Amino acid sequence: xxxxxRRTASSRASQRFTPxxxxxxxxxxxxxxxxxxxxxxxxxxxxxxxxxxxxxALMFTGGSQFAFIGVLASGGAPAAATAGATLxxxxxxxxxxxxxxxxxxxxxxxxxxxxxxxxESMAVSTAQQDPDEQHRGFWVxxxxxxxxxxxxxxxxxxxxDFIAEPEALGLDGAVVAAFLGLLxxxxxxxxxxxxxxxxxxxxxLTTPAVPAGIPILIAAAVAVVWSLASQKPKQSKNxxxxxx
Amino acid sequence: MSLWGWVLLACAAAYAxxxxxxxxxxxxxxxxxxxxxxxxxTVALLAALVAMNTFSGEGGVSFDARLGALTAAAxxxxxxxxxxxxxxxxxxxxxxxxxxxxx
Numbered sequence: 001x002x003x004x005x006r007r008t009a010s011s012r013a014s015q016r017f018t019p020x021x022x023x024x025x026x027x028x029x030x031x032x033x034x035x036x037x038x039x040x041x042x043x044x045x046x047x048x049x050x051x052x053x054x055x056x057a058l059m060f061t062g063g064s065q066f067a068f069i070g071v072l073a074s075g076g077a078p079a080a081a082t083a084g085a086t087l088x089x090x091x092x093x094x095x096x097x098x099x100x101x102x103x104x105x106x107x108x109x110x111x112x113x114x115x116x117x118x119x120e121s122m123a124v125s126t127a128q129q130d131p132d133e134q135h136r137g138f139w140v141x142x143x144x145x146x147x148x149x150x151x152x153x154x155x156x157x158x159x160x161d162f163i164a165e166p167e168a169l170g171l172d173g174a175v176v177a178a179f180l181g182l183l184x185x186x187x188x189x190x191x192x193x194x195x196x197x198x199x200x201x202x203x204x205l206t207t208p209a210v211p212a213g214i215p216i217l218i219a220a221a222v223a224v225v226w227s228l229a230s231q232k233p234k235q236s237k238n239x240x241x242x243x244x
Numbered sequence: 245m246s247l248w249g250w251v252l253l254a255c256a257a258a259y260a261x262x263x264x265x266x267x268x269x270x271x272x273x274x275x276x277x278x279x280x281x282x283x284x285x286t287v288a289l290l291a292a293l294v295a296m297n298t299f300s301g302e303g304g305v306s307f308d309a310r311l312g313a314l315t316a317a318a319x320x321x322x323x324x325x326x327x328x329x330x331x332x333x334x335x336x337x338x339x340x341x342x343x344x345x346x347x
Contacts, residue, residue, distance in 0.1 A: 096265020170339030173313025177334020208304035219292030
């Protein structure tokens with residue numbers, strides 16, 4: 001092998017393990033572990049193994065999947081579970097707009113990109129500066145998480161099928177912890193904290209009065225009113241004061 | 245509609261939220277309120293799901309071992325534990341409290 005070919009080979013190898021690829025791979029591994037708990041919890045919530053597998057393969061957005069089974073587990077109607085899951089997926093529309101501007105996938109690729117447009121692929125892709133790295137970050141994370149999440153879901157669902165008493169194992173406590181873990185990274189600053197407390201209070205206060213699952217939709221309405229009410233005034237007379 | 249029907253409908257709706265961002269012109273979703281409402285929806289829904297799964301019981305609100313799960317998860321998050329550890333801490337707290345006789 002000549003010097004030049006060796007150099008090309010090594011530079012190609014180093015290109016394969018760029019920072020974006022490494023970040024995507026480690027995110028995929030971490031998410032896969034979490035998929036096991038989703039699989040077990042979905043079966044405990046009353047879904048069949050195949051319904052659980054279908055959620056991960058077709059819905060493929062973790063927060064919404066947990067919302068779907070969380071509403072069912074607390075006695076809510078499937079319609080409320082569907083509405084909650086869909087509203088929680090609205091943020092993916094925003095990611096899609098940003099990723100379209102960044103990567104502009106065309107043809108069939110666009111439809112595949114949409115399916116793997118999730119928190120993780122968005123985060124890894126936008127964390128990169130170089131356009132090639134943004135592409136690699138998105139696809140490695142999106143496809144890596146898809147494979148890991150689905151395989152883990154299947155393992156979790158099969159294991160969950162053997163669990164006779166989910167409450168003795170604290171699986172209902174695991175759902176609570178999972179939602180808090182999903183919420184936590186979004187609580188940066190005073191405003192999201194205030195909104196989270198208000199939404200939680202509204203949920204607890206309306207729970208005895210309305211059918212199960214509906215308090216989630218009331219909380220969604222609170223979020224919309226909150227966004228409209230806390231909108232910054234278009235023109236401020238005194239910008240020095242309003243900035244503080 | 246059967247549970248299968250709802251599962252598939254929810255999956256289709258989630259895909260719709262994703263593909264819409266690629267199909268419509270960027271200007272349609274460029275209003276500053278769109279990302280604001282989206283971020284607020286996510287925080288409010290997740291907070292509501294935490295509350296519902298902690299307190300919902302037969303016939304209203306109940307206080308049980310799940311409150312311990314919430315506390316254990318919060319402590320794990322404050323200690324910057326990885327997600328899977330947070331979930332296990334929640335399960336262990338609820339299971340442990342039930343062993344001790346907490347409902």
